[in-house]
Amino acid sequence: MTIQTKAFFVHLFTATGAVFAMLAMLAAVDEKWGLMFLWLVIAFFVDGLDGPMARHYEVKRNAPQIDGVLLDLIIDYLTYVFIPAYALFKSGLLPGWTGWLAIIVITYASVVYFADTRMKTKDNSFAGFPGCWNMLILVLFATEPNFWLMLAIIVALAVTMFTPLKFIHPVRTERWRALSLPIALAWTFFAGWAAWVDFDPQSWALWGLVVTSVYLLAAGIVQQIIPARTTA
Numbered sequence: 001m002t003i004q005t006k007a008f009f010v011h012l013f014t015a016t017g018a019v020f021a022m023l024a025m026l027a028a029v030d031e032k033w034g035l036m037f038l039w040l041v042i043a044f045f046v047d048g049l050d051g052p053m054a055r056h057y058e059v060k061r062n063a064p065q066i067d068g069v070l071l072d073l074i075i076d077y078l079t080y081v082f083i084p085a086y087a088l089f090k091s092g093l094l095p096g097w098t099g100w101l102a103i104i105v106i107t108y109a110s111v112v113y114f115a116d117t118r119m120k121t122k123d124n125s126f127a128g129f130p131g132c133w134n135m136l137i138l139v140l141f142a143t144e145p146n147f148w149l150m151l152a153i154i155v156a157l158a159v160t161m162f163t164p165l166k167f168i169h170p171v172r173t174e175r176w177r178a179l180s181l182p183i184a185l186a187w188t189f190f191a192g193w194a195a196w197v198d199f200d201p202q203s204w205a206l207w208g209l210v211v212t213s214v215y216l217l218a219a220g221i222v223q224q225i226i227p228a229r230t231t232a
Helices: 003-029 033-056 068-091 097-114 133-143 147-160 177-196 205-225
Strands: none
Touching: 003 033, 003 068, 033 068, 033 133, 033 177, 068 097, 068 133, 097 147, 133 147, 133 177, 133 205, 177 205
């Protein structure tokens, strides 16, 4: 198999995210939230793998007929933003006008952010919250905090999308990657387990979700506060 063929198959692998997005949407329409998030977790796992594969096989050079960045962004908007926002609204976790406000803020801010050419920092982190609403909303389903707190978190994160606050990419941000990558994998495991048990409040997976989420949310900001050591 030639390198060009392998690179093309990376694009096809990325495209499976669209299928998982449709399966998640069908589950969401039936209000099967655990099943919906299982499909989204699978899509999240695919998204975590295809980037390193694309760089390894140099898809921009070896399979340029497909724009891998555009393909990835389309799928990410569906799985990270659109479907989770729909689930949040239909679930009733945010009643009345708060639900309307949340989905408008999430979808509008995210589509602008995804098109922003300044979204990546020099160290391959994200400038501003990277629109990972699938991760946040899954945690909200699992923990069910007060709806005012949920709304405040959503609005605050939407605002941070357009600030210089840094959020790590667990795979591409080199600083602390030895810790960040295992924590991201642990988050994926806990998320899948929580969805599998349909967010049973007795499940220990919920605590794992909270701890790993706090790290992934705060690590980049902590890195800004604590500058990296420079070697002479």
